[in-house]
Amino acid sequence: MAQHLKSSKSTFLNVLRHSLAFGSPSHASPHLRHNLPHGGPPSIKKVSPNPLTRLCNTMVDTLSSSHEDTNSQVMDFPGGKVSFTPEIRFISESNEERVPCYRVLDDNGQQLPNSQFVPVSKEIAVKMYSDMVTLQMMDNIFYEAQRQGRLSFYATAYGEEAINIASAAALSPDDVIFPQYREPGVLLWRGFTLQEFANQCFGNKSDYGKGRQMPVHYGSNKLNYFTVSATIATQLPNAVGAAYSLKMDGKDACAVTFFGDGGSSEGDFHAAMNFAAVMEAPVLFICRNNGWAISTPTSDQFRSDGVVVKGRAYGIRSIRVDGNDALAMYSAVHEAREMAIREHRPILIEALTYRVGHHSTSDDSTRYRSADEIEWWNKARNPLSRFRTWVESNGWWSDEAESDLRSRIKKEMLEAIRVAEKTEKPNLNHMFSDVYDVPPLNLREQELLVRQAIKSHPQDYPSDVPL
Amino acid sequence: MSAIIHGAGAATALSTFNSKKLVARSRTNLPGRSKRCIVAAGSDDGSKSFGSSSLSLRHSHKLIANNAVATKADTSATTGHELLLFEALQEGLEEEMDRDPHVCVMGEDVGHYGGSYKVTKGLADKFGDLRVLDTPICENAFTGMGIGAAMTDLRPVIEGMNMGFLLLAFNQISNNCGMLHYTSGGQFTIPVVIRGPGGVGRQLGAEHSQRLESYFQSIPGIQMVACSTPYNAKGLMKAAIRSENPVILFEHVLLYNLKEKIPDEEYICNLEEAEMVRPGEHITILTYSRMRYHVMQAAKTLVNKGYDPEVIDIRSLKPFDLYTIGNSVKKTHRVLIVEECMRTGGIGASLTAAINENFHDYLDAPVMCLSSQDVPTPYAGTLEEWTVVQPAQIVTAVEQLCQ
Numbered sequence: 001m002a003q004h005l006k007s008s009k010s011t012f013l014n015v016l017r018h019s020l021a022f023g024s025p026s027h028a029s030p031h032l033r034h035n036l037p038h039g040g041p042p043s044i045k046k047v048s049p050n051p052l053t054r055l056c057n058t059m060v061d062t063l064s065s066s067h068e069d070t071n072s073q074v075m076d077f078p079g080g081k082v083s084f085t086p087e088i089r090f091i092s093e094s095n096e097e098r099v100p101c102y103r104v105l106d107d108n109g110q111q112l113p114n115s116q117f118v119p120v121s122k123e124i125a126v127k128m129y130s131d132m133v134t135l136q137m138m139d140n141i142f143y144e145a146q147r148q149g150r151l152s153f154y155a156t157a158y159g160e161e162a163i164n165i166a167s168a169a170a171l172s173p174d175d176v177i178f179p180q181y182r183e184p185g186v187l188l189w190r191g192f193t194l195q196e197f198a199n200q201c202f203g204n205k206s207d208y209g210k211g212r213q214m215p216v217h218y219g220s221n222k223l224n225y226f227t228v229s230a231t232i233a234t235q236l237p238n239a240v241g242a243a244y245s246l247k248m249d250g251k252d253a254c255a256v257t258f259f260g261d262g263g264s265s266e267g268d269f270h271a272a273m274n275f276a277a278v279m280e281a282p283v284l285f286i287c288r289n290n291g292w293a294i295s296t297p298t299s300d301q302f303r304s305d306g307v308v309v310k311g312r313a314y315g316i317r318s319i320r321v322d323g324n325d326a327l328a329m330y331s332a333v334h335e336a337r338e339m340a341i342r343e344h345r346p347i348l349i350e351a352l353t354y355r356v357g358h359h360s361t362s363d364d365s366t367r368y369r370s371a372d373e374i375e376w377w378n379k380a381r382n383p384l385s386r387f388r389t390w391v392e393s394n395g396w397w398s399d400e401a402e403s404d405l406r407s408r409i410k411k412e413m414l415e416a417i418r419v420a421e422k423t424e425k426p427n428l429n430h431m432f433s434d435v436y437d438v439p440p441l442n443l444r445e446q447e448l449l450v451r452q453a454i455k456s457h458p459q460d461y462p463s464d465v466p467l
Numbered sequence: 468m469s470a471i472i473h474g475a476g477a478a479t480a481l482s483t484f485n486s487k488k489l490v491a492r493s494r495t496n497l498p499g500r501s502k503r504c505i506v507a508a509g510s511d512d513g514s515k516s517f518g519s520s521s522l523s524l525r526h527s528h529k530l531i532a533n534n535a536v537a538t539k540a541d542t543s544a545t546t547g548h549e550l551l552l553f554e555a556l557q558e559g560l561e562e563e564m565d566r567d568p569h570v571c572v573m574g575e576d577v578g579h580y581g582g583s584y585k586v587t588k589g590l591a592d593k594f595g596d597l598r599v600l601d602t603p604i605c606e607n608a609f610t611g612m613g614i615g616a617a618m619t620d621l622r623p624v625i626e627g628m629n630m631g632f633l634l635l636a637f638n639q640i641s642n643n644c645g646m647l648h649y650t651s652g653g654q655f656t657i658p659v660v661i662r663g664p665g666g667v668g669r670q671l672g673a674e675h676s677q678r679l680e681s682y683f684q685s686i687p688g689i690q691m692v693a694c695s696t697p698y699n700a701k702g703l704m705k706a707a708i709r710s711e712n713p714v715i716l717f718e719h720v721l722l723y724n725l726k727e728k729i730p731d732e733e734y735i736c737n738l739e740e741a742e743m744v745r746p747g748e749h750i751t752i753l754t755y756s757r758m759r760y761h762v763m764q765a766a767k768t769l770v771n772k773g774y775d776p777e778v779i780d781i782r783s784l785k786p787f788d789l790y791t792i793g794n795s796v797k798k799t800h801r802v803l804i805v806e807e808c809m810r811t812g813g814i815g816a817s818l819t820a821a822i823n824e825n826f827h828d829y830l831d832a833p834v835m836c837l838s839s840q841d842v843p844t845p846y847a848g849t850l851e852e853w854t855v856v857q858p859a860q861i862v863t864a865v866e867q868l869c870q
Binding site: 176178207208209210212213217219220221226227229230231234235236237238239240241242243244245246247248249255267268271272274275278279433434435436437440441442 | 571597598600602603605607608609611612613614615616617618619621623639642643646647648649651652653654655656687688690710711712739789
């Protein structure tokens with residue numbers, strides 16, 4: 001086929017081009033060599049010895065005989081009409097201009113002229129800012145605790161506070177959240193207390209997860225925040241399923257799922273996007289494009305213009321937002337949520353941001369990126385300082401309020417850690433419960449074996465795990 | 468004292484099923500299961516087991532009365548209706564969808580096409596497109612979707628067009644389906660049913676002849692059952708849908724057209740229970756799915772040769788019904804496992820280990836396991852036949868074990 005295409009002027013090419021069309025059923029009429037069009041290619045009239053050409057001729061006859069104007073040939077293909085072009089032109093791999101990024105505040109926190117955004121009341125704005133500060137301080141203190149050996153593991157959300165809090169603020173408590181692992185701010189906004197965070201991180205008996213998961217793998221049924229599953233992007237199809245369930249129940253709620261730039265490479269991302277579009281599921285796909293997937297920069301992750309352009313491939317409405325601009329995030333999520341629920345459609349939001357911290361406490365990111373780069377993003381594009389400027393410009397915040405807040409949070413955090421550390425671990429039987437609704441025989445036997453082993457070697461068993 | 472567990476009492480009976488009753492079983496005592504009211508059907512059940520085996524004579528009363536639901540309903544008591552296995556699955560599914568509006572189906576071509584094996588035929592017309600959902604081709608996605616929907620109160624039945632395709636969904640099944648109830652501290656349940664046809668068919672080729680039960684058996688948090696008759700297909704389908712745990716229901720490509728008369732009244736089969744197909748004295752033959760029929764065919768030959776095999780369709784692949792199996796081993800002292808899985812790492816391998824571990828003292832001969840070879844299933848019909856255990860081999864194995 002390729003060789004024929006090269007000889008662009010050949011009549012065979014014209015015939016072949018027409019025959020590449022699948023031919024919609026409505027044109028598959030039995031009349032074959034009748035009604036040759038006026039403007040049709042003259043060579044058709046020759047009866048070719050080549051059976052393929054004869055077939056192509058036949059198809060051309062059938063197709064073109066149904067159209068009045070043969071110069072603008074159009075094909076009815078599933079999905080709509082496709083018009084033809086005689087020019088051989090490949091769609092470029094990228095647009096000349098990158099998709100613009102929506103923002104409301106400039107780098108210094110000043111509201112941009114002509115900025116469109118959803119207004120935010122004083123209460124919401126103050127809560128948003130306070131929660132951003134709380135999130136940052138919580139991260140600070142837990143991170144330090146891990147460094148001191150009091151916690152086994154931690155992952156911070158530095159630099160992504162605006163994404164965390166502003167998106168949560170724009171949602172309703174009924175919207176179900178499927179997080180990746182860098183969105184504890186959403187829980188924080190919804191009322192998860194510092195003590196509850198600490199309980200999960202220390203894996204004590206008050207942890208809702210019963211001490212089974214690593215730190216930062218939060219989950220809360222009552223706050224509609226689904227337990228973090230460490231596997232990347234597996235929560236995306238789950239979110240589509242939940243959205244589908246909400247749609248079936250006719251609820252005024254949507255599913256919201258978060259993932260990173262790295263997560264967009266996983267097969268589940270593509271599958272979930274496609275499914276959400278086909279199922280017309282009310283789900284928000286919020287991508288935290290923070291530039292790094294552990295040590296992999298986005299240039300090694302994909303070659304498209306970020307993640308936002310992928311939405312169109314699946315028939316999904318998308319927007320690119322400045323992830324470090326709390327007002328822009330708030331507005332984008334707010335609008336997206338409306339569209340998703342009202343129109344039963346998925347929406348893709350790519351929030352551009354930067355992962356200021358290391359991937360986790362097991363990572364030292366200075367090994368693969370410059371400290372200058374980190375510093376720049378932390379100072380120049382800091383989401384807290386930008387939003388604070390705006391909140392203060394409205395007279396809703398002050399230095400005093402800031403220092404009050406910070407000292408209160410610090411005290412609360414230290415107390416939460418102190419309590420969480422001292423609280424007993426979950427009972428040994430919780431190693432075996434919840435695997436099924438009722439422990440089957442084999443698990444009960446295995447628990448007995450473990451208990452027997454502990455009895456024979458008590459010195460090898462941790463003293464703070466009750467039996 | 469017999470009443471099959473169906474009828475209006477089915478719902479309440481189920482709650483006693485899932486209770487500690489199952490958990491309370493142990494090898495050493497045989498608790499009375501009278502509350503569960505099981506009937507042993509057929510005329511030859513009672514007579515065979517009485518009297519001959521001295522070891523467990525005392526217990527044989529209870530053995531018979533307490534053994535699992537047998538294949539056929541007592542045809543004199545009820546009228547019943549005849550149908551094919553795929554219709555039985557459909558009937559079970561439809562009944563559950565009628566009963567609970569949260570039950571929905573998702574998979575490829577399950578909607579108006581009615582499913583590749585017609586298990587979901589007619590359901591889209593009756594329940595609408597939302598409840599019988601056609602999905603694009605991505606097993607990982609629709610399995611993940613089913614899991615997410617289950618976490619928000621739906622009860623999806625996820626169909627894999629062929630079990631082998633569910634390998635693509637392994638990540639979701641293992642990491643999310645099996646784990647999230649546990650890692651969420653019990654906050655989220657995942658009552659999904661994942662079902663589809665598997666096993667060696669008629670020249671379907673290697674990729675479409677997989678035995679996924681081998682791969683899935685290790686995943687903590689899931690249950691696996693395999694149906695083999697229209698009666699247990701319907702019963703297991705209903706039980707699986709009602710279970711709060713994720714259940715994988717293995718069907719077999721070649722069994723969809725089996726015909727049987729099943730009761731008109733509602734009934735459920737216990738997910739964790741094995742089925743006594745043919746009580747016997749000389750040897751315990753454990754099998755499931757299609758191999759049950761090869762075993763029964765071999766049994767005919769064996770009976771003619773004077774053997775008395777006890778055939779148990781284990782049905783519950785995870786967890787094993789060690790209660791029924793154990794009682795049988797204690798009676799016969801010889802075990803032959805006949806499976807379609809491959810030699811390495813199959814259900815037979817795990818079952819052999821479990822029996823050796825738990826019932827070693829009761830064995831008079833090593834546990835023998837007949838499985839398929841560790842080869843991809845050939846396309847050629849003759850070779851394909853040779854990868855699957857045939858009745859003649861079963862007869863030889865029994866003769867060998869009973870020497």
